[in-house]
Amino acid sequence: MITVEKVTIATVAERAGVSRQTVSNVINTPEVVRAETRERVRAAITSLGYRVNQAARQMRTGRSRLIAVRIESGSDGINGSVLDRFLHGLTDAATLAGYRVMLYTAADDADEIATYDDLLTAHDLDGFVLTSTHHGDPRTSWLAARDVPFVTFGRPWGAPDTHSWVDVDNDAGTLAATKHLLKAGHRRIGFLGWPRGSGVGDARRTGWAAAMTAAGLDVTGLSVAVIDGVDSGAEAAGRFPDDLTAVVCASDSLALGALRALPGRAVIGFDDTAVAHAIGLTSVSQPLAEAAARCMHLLTELLDGRAPATSTQLLLPPSLVVRQTA
């Protein structure tokens, strides 16, 4: 026999030892609550299984309280886990805010735009969280032209900053990684990245180059580009000069390849995947749960008509998780 007890905002407040107003603030305007209190309230919400009553809210607001996000078709192993972690964070944040998340897949931008139309018609969605923004992305202007509320995880590469977005400061990640290696005495530090043209990949290269240049070091011949993968990374790492002592990589997959091809050299990955944790790879970690919570918060501001007149852009700092490889 299962008894479903009614957990109310008062129950949460009592458990967390705060006022009901504070609980409400954590749900609706988390930025006004101190981080420590926020965590305590969120822990109470999770442990009590508190859910904002959806049906009641929909009646009050005339909204479906349903948002949509794309999930990649299939799953590509090491790197796919980044968007999966963002999805977990987004679902948690949406649940806290009383929203549900609907998934869709799309083969390309045109297919995704056709899907928006279908979803808006069939399911009366409130808004979208877009991921994997890129140069020449047509999705944001389509949604903006139709006044559909949306937020992107990823800045509008090359397009005007007319919508709200959250991104992680990729340059800062590789800059910190490179500085860490410089501090350890390395001078011949390479960058193993992706072919030019990807906003994220180019930003990660820029951070490394900036740290090297600031240290007065020559980067000629120290940047190698390859399609992401462990095997491709190992192959490409063989192209570095022999006197190289350390490598900053654009992904953990490439870092694994570099470790295999260049034993004994210091290696730093990017994304702090489960693989990095498992094998002791030093890696740059993206604050994905935080990014997801911020996206959800910006979207609910838009939906509640509480958004500031101008769009909001948030660039979150990554952190370096130091383990054994550097």
Add this chain to the structure above:
Amino acid sequence: MITVEKVTIATVAERAGVSRQTVSNVINTPEVVRAETRERVRAAITSLGYRVNQAARQMRTGRSRLIAVRIESGSDGINGSVLDRFLHGLTDAATLAGYRVMLYTAADDADEIATYDDLLTAHDLDGFVLTSTHHGDPRTSWLAARDVPFVTFGRPWGAPDTHSWVDVDNDAGTLAATKHLLKAGHRRIGFLGWPRGSGVGDARRTGWAAAMTAAGLDVTGLSVAVIDGVDSGAEAAGRFPDDLTAVVCASDSLALGALRALPGRAVIGFDDTAVAHAIGLTSVSQPLAEAAARCMHLLTELLDGRAPATSTQLLLPPSLVVRQTA
């Protein structure tokens, strides 16, 4: 320049000189639209040859073409990726079948049941795919008592087989792993698993024990149980007898721990995670995309009234992915 050739609700809205919402109303709740507007929208629908899609289907069939699945709160690294891969497969299969997937989180069974109630009320869901079935699971009987269509990924441990389910044959996975080690000449093969009481964990232990017994080998003192994790696995692996030469593990996390604690010994993991691929760990692979597609197929059979009179149970065979560690 993106051209979406499909005639959409937006095209109809533009032609009729009304908002998208009005078109949607004409399709779903025509009684709220003025007669003159209704006629103009219907004329636009006819002249454009607009194929009323999901919304109209829902009106006709009384179904939302929406199914729900739980996503775990947070993400626990190595092993969490198994359910993420199932989710990717389920979304792909649902899209092919013309369904969308809605996500929810739940702290425990009672919270999940309360969520069912909320979802069924607020979003008119067609059915559920349940994951992580376990002994004493109250969720299936709750749904069955209310005639809500559902399929489980995971057999009904201990409960009657009254609903359709898909599972992976865990016993067969560790049996194959153990036979692989026996064939390579190992005789002192341990099992590193989870504490008794978990259906999946016990089944994985059973497969190992069956292979050992069939080979006429004594298993006394060769089974060690611990809470899942790399560090806990390493600690527990120290409890094996010194003459042990190989270990079959209930997860890749435990296998990583065993590799660290018992260098030089043969180790086989379970779940074939990205970590296994990255470090060359031999591991048992679950056919997750296949399992997801089968779940979706069984659910659509139920929803379309095409299901056989008795429920269907599918036990899919895992496969052993042989790499460097065994």
